[in-house]
Amino acid sequence: MSEYRERLLGFLKSRGAGGASALFAGEPSPAPSSRPAADSDLRRRFARELVAVGGEAIDLAAVDDPEAAVRERLARIGGGGVAIDADPAWGRVGLAVDEIAREAGLDVERVDGSTSAAALRDTALGLTIADAAIAEIGAIAQCARPFRPRSLSLVPPRHVVFVPADRLLPGLEDLFDGLSSGAPWAGGVDGFAAYFTWITGPSRTADIEKTLTIGIHGPGELTVFLLASGVDR
């Protein structure tokens, strides 16, 4: 294989391809019109985008009793197991999620990065804190973290996410810029997030006669709670 590597690179270079400086040339593109202004109502934009793709968005800053709102939503699941990760930020979210979940009739299981996907097979709900959220498209970002299995936001049929206020970003560029500048939520080794995923709404397919069905391999229900306050320093 490395033999072909040399041949290919040799061939390409012999045809006059330039150097690395040209590769990364050019001003970074300014954000287009779809990106909301940083000082606009990002919470409303986020909610609108998410709801448009079949997700649910609840702004806890706009409810009198956030705990009750969360409990009521979790109660609608009708019982079963909820897996909550070991994110240290849970302590700064201002909600006792384990207790709320139990009150809502769910069996709470705390998991961490060592939990296998198979172990989550019969779990009814995965509960996480978003590492970031993008208002422009209604997406939440989850980076690979030692305290959170990647499957938590993937295998259970329902996913409920909390978005701290200080992690709601305007647009796609802001997410990448945050990763590049070592934002506290980026996680990773040496500040580099080697794995992250954007999740926008529930899973979907239109492969049969172009008819949309919500909920296939990934969770069929996605609920985002927008927290009133932040968690990072």
Added chain:
Amino acid sequence: MKIRTHEFRERSTQALDDGFVRGAIARANASFQASRAKAIGSMPDWEELRERGREIKHRALEELPRALEEFERQLLARGGHVHWCEDAVAARDTVLSIVRGVGAKLVTKSKSMVTEEIDLNAALEADGVRVVEGDLGEFIVQLARETPSHIIAPAIHKSRAEIARLLHEHIACPIDATIPEMTRAARAALRGDFLGAEVGISGGNFLVAETGTIVIVENEGNARLSTTVPPIHIAVVGIEKVVPRRRDLAVLLRLLCRSATGQSVSSYVSFISGPRTRAESDGPRELHVVLLDGGRSRIWANPRARASLQCIRCGACLNFCPVYERVGGHAYGWVYPGPIGAVITPHLIGVERAKDLPQASSLCGRCAEVCPVKIPLPDMLLDLRAESVESGGAGFGERLAIALLRRVASSSVLWRCALGCGRPLWRALRALGIAKRLPGPARRWSRARDLPRVETPSFRARWRATGGFREESS
């Protein structure tokens, strides 16, 4: 995938006669077109975004060797593996040896046109490995033992009844299942395989040079399952997929998702820059990227064809192509259908073998209009036609007709002779009813249209008679 590009004519005739397929594809196209229009309607700077997308891909291709080297350097630094494969054989062998190396017997796969190019599934199965396609459309097509007919919607040519029968036959699904029921049945049937697979194989929508990242765009979640659960992840990706910076993805993802399905973004986008880190006990232990050339470097070296490598596989050109709409994806006879297929297939497998494909276009130009990275597809089709003629691919009748046109159109005297003879001759043939029976173009024209009649007097006669139309009325 087996090459059937020489069967274009018979397959397109079959498709034209297949009312269901025509209806399905027409409806799908209309739906894709409407979704895209809605998505870009809210972006007044869409054209500017297209230009930026074109520039990013163009630059990456101009600096391709550097981009690939940088991608490799980054991924290796994070513990990934990069394999450079010249062709389908090398790519298949690489994947097979990785799979054999861990003794895997079950592989889950997410949608990848490149893996179709290299016939990967058949090779794995021949090696005793069960390959399960996770994407619903690919799963259906796999059960039917067919090939995908569209880049984004592989089973678009199949009716719900056909799909229900297939699912009923292979998995637990009632014969009269509704679409949601079929979807749920597929989900349940695949669950165990997703969780038990030893190797996950994916494609890649983009490779990022700056950060050594593979980007996978999907709506179902099957790619996430294939690339996070199994301990080994193999991504098979064409060398042209590399882009310079991670931030460039902001432009490209906006273009891709809107152009493909009219979404602002797909349900899931995964950014994978290495196997699991030391701090994690979750995610693949090993990450392999298999870079496939497969003829792409040859396209790259052709300055007039290089831009076709800008393709981000959105499928928009298919969704707007009136020819594809009527003949469907299978008529194109290989992996890539529609306008992009008509361009890259001859380049990848040979102009002679795929010579009907560049002809399958009225050159209407809609494809170029909607391409998010501004690939000049009609110009490339014209170049391929010229190449075909230059290598002797044109038939005798056509060569004769064009030679005649050339003589007559480069001499005003011969032109006037042609007018003088041709007009009365045509009138006579028409009047005698012979015209429409003349073998060749006239007969083919007449199947669906009346032949044009010659209006008299001729333009030149009128010009002369009226002193150049200087009278007031005709």
Added chain:
Amino acid sequence: MPAPQNVSVFVTCLVDFLFPKVGEATVRILRHFGLDVDFPAAQTCCGQPAFNAGFRADTRAIARHFLAVFESSEAVVCPSGSCTAMVREHYAPLFDDDPELARRFRALGERTWELSQFLTDVLGVESVPGTLDARLTWHDCCHSLRSLGVRDGPRRLLASLPGVELRELDDAEVCCGFGGLFSVKLADISAAMLEDKVDRVEKTRAERVVASDSSCLMHIGGGLARRGSSVRPAHFAEVLAEALERGGGAVAAGRRRRREERA
């Protein structure tokens, strides 16, 4: 750019062979707007059929003839979007190996115009001083639309005629399926595209379907005739010329006024 005073008309091979009225209408329209129009009799064909079929050497020969015939013209006006696009877009690149010749082709291309675009973009015509009682529908020929950007211009000019009811055609922008030799090389696909176009034309209940190119009209017209439809194909030039003629006094006045403006 300042409007030219003299224009040469390039009628196209289809007009030369089959559709003389389109050429005559073109000349009359241009004269009406105060231009001196000539018809270089040595003209032939733009070479598109050869080019689209991939015969570039033959196309070059035809292009050279075109250059010889029209290079000395101040401007060239042509009642066909596809022929105009051929000259404007495809001639110069055929002579990459001869930069001077390529430059001459580019320069000629820049002063070669499709008729409706010449009226709207060069002469700045916004409305047509004529009348016509007709229900029309407009089909966008692909080259006019996508190569030349002709879309609103002809619709505006037609709609400006009192008495004209311009009905919007569903999928007006979708190709009719002609595509030159495509219509006979891949005749079944072409016929399928034609069928849909004719369906949509008939659905408008217009009296005439109007377009910028005789080629598309020949194909659409052939399909309409085969169906025994009452809708007739009509070239943009023919419709405009007819309206101008009926306009009568307004026509003559317009002509005088324009000559005065130019003096």
